[in-house]
Amino acid sequence: MDLEAYRDCQLCPRLCRVDRVAGEVGVCGETAVCRVASSVPHHGEEPCFTGERGSGTIFFSGCACRCVFCQNWQISHEHLGEAMDLEALTAAAMELVDRGVHNLNFVTPDHFWPHVRALCRRLRADGVRVPFIMNGSGYVRAERVPEYAEHIDIFLPDFKFADAALARRCMGAADYPERALSALQAMVTAAGFLRPWDDEGRVLAEKGVLVRHLVLPGQVENSLEALRLLHRDFGPRLPVSIMSQYRPMPRARADGFLDGVVTGDEYARVCDLAEELGFERAFIQPDFGDSGFTPDFREEEPFAGNGRGKEC
Numbered sequence: 001m002d003l004e005a006y007r008d009c010q011l012c013p014r015l016c017r018v019d020r021v022a023g024e025v026g027v028c029g030e031t032a033v034c035r036v037a038s039s040v041p042h043h044g045e046e047p048c049f050t051g052e053r054g055s056g057t058i059f060f061s062g063c064a065c066r067c068v069f070c071q072n073w074q075i076s077h078e079h080l081g082e083a084m085d086l087e088a089l090t091a092a093a094m095e096l097v098d099r100g101v102h103n104l105n106f107v108t109p110d111h112f113w114p115h116v117r118a119l120c121r122r123l124r125a126d127g128v129r130v131p132f133i134m135n136g137s138g139y140v141r142a143e144r145v146p147e148y149a150e151h152i153d154i155f156l157p158d159f160k161f162a163d164a165a166l167a168r169r170c171m172g173a174a175d176y177p178e179r180a181l182s183a184l185q186a187m188v189t190a191a192g193f194l195r196p197w198d199d200e201g202r203v204l205a206e207k208g209v210l211v212r213h214l215v216l217p218g219q220v221e222n223s224l225e226a227l228r229l230l231h232r233d234f235g236p237r238l239p240v241s242i243m244s245q246y247r248p249m250p251r252a253r254a255d256g257f258l259d260g261v262v263t264g265d266e267y268a269r270v271c272d273l274a275e276e277l278g279f280e281r282a283f284i285q286p287d288f289g290d291s292g293f294t295p296d297f298r299e300e301e302p303f304a305g306n307g308r309g310k311e312c
Ligand code: SF4
Pocket: 009, 010, 011, 012, 013, 014, 015, 016, 017, 018, 025, 026, 027, 028, 029, 030, 063, 064, 110, 111
């Protein structure tokens, strides 16, 4: 496996230039030893990925964003996870495929891209045909996207912040909005919009881009501006997923910032603007306030809500 990109690491916009092969770490906090916190069929993704048998999620340890409110804080801040070489990664992915998942969903994979690329190649060579999903923060170097698109079928990026000051406050990077928008442009150019489109999940997605936005408590203006920017750059046919599931995690509680939940009124204002702007393909979370998919990665089954889904 080619580990060269981990030396002088510039895999993401943080451009830390550390030698991860030598054991150094940058903002993501991970060396060149790939680590995984969880690999499970997930029944709480959007219906077009979850279907009947779940999305095959593989959660990578660490994150280059490390947002103060991260819903996966155990893996982004506490670095929960176990080392996996390419053989172990392949075995974990094949186990998911054998359980019948509809896709393989690589969660926060950017900082382990050399491993993920090798995994994609191995799986395709072994005859795996399910779509591969890159599910990440959106804080991506646009120039890297064409290479991702050689291996990835579906891009599922966040667009977290339209407000540069909020991005600086939450993740220490005021360039998030411009970085995320240009990466998204590259993803749409490479893969198009998500298709086939079926918001009830009877027909599963095979290719393209769906953008996620998590509404944050007390930050409705950020969400409204995020929708306006997405509409400005991509028009109303861009598939979007507007998420209501925010829960304050320990770091947010300790900071006293974003230490609450999103109210019904806040979420409704964001959804109303999506409708007003004419977004034609939007996932709205039907179970507003359901915490069954707030993960606990110390558990073998991190998502309590999975128990309410179909078994594989
Ligand atoms: S992947 Fe990690 S070490 Fe590399 S540039 Fe990004 S944050 Fe820094």
